[in-house]
Amino acid sequence: MVPPAFFHQQMMSRAARAAFAAVLLGWAGAGTATSADPSTVEIVSKTGVHVFSVEIADTDEQRARGLMFRKELPEGQGMLFDFQHDQPVAFWMHNTYISLDMIFIRGDGRIMRIEESAKPESDRLIPSGAPVRAVLEVIAGTAHQLGIKPGDRVVGSIFGKGQ
16 A cells, blocks of 8 residues: 555665665554544546545655555545645555555646556555655556546545536
8 A cells, every 4th residue: 555655756775765664664563543534535537426435644654554454445445645735756565465556646636647456565666757746545456447547637625626
């Protein structure tokens, strides 16, 4: 999932990544990070409007933990990582047990890119490819199944209600 180890897109040395992983493991042992109130986002695509119930991860602790250690994520649910402003980010799947689609969203609510079916427990960095405001993680296969594509519009509290 997560980006639980989301990284601000400065390339990290192997030693830096190992140190960061150690910090994440420490957080994991400290208990569950609580996300803000569940919210909803809509993705407007050529195939229709798709509504997701999302947990908002808008603190460093919440973004670092993300969906780590979870065994399931129901369809129609996800986690929205809010970075407050557009910036390059990268995620990995360290300690994430379920495969996810990562939807990278610009500040204007447009989908910049989609990483489909990210491999569970992988330490491979998954970069945004350009500055983004947020990343929506949903269960793997969702983007393909619903026909969600780059350029589609995401509507929700951080993007505005009707752009």
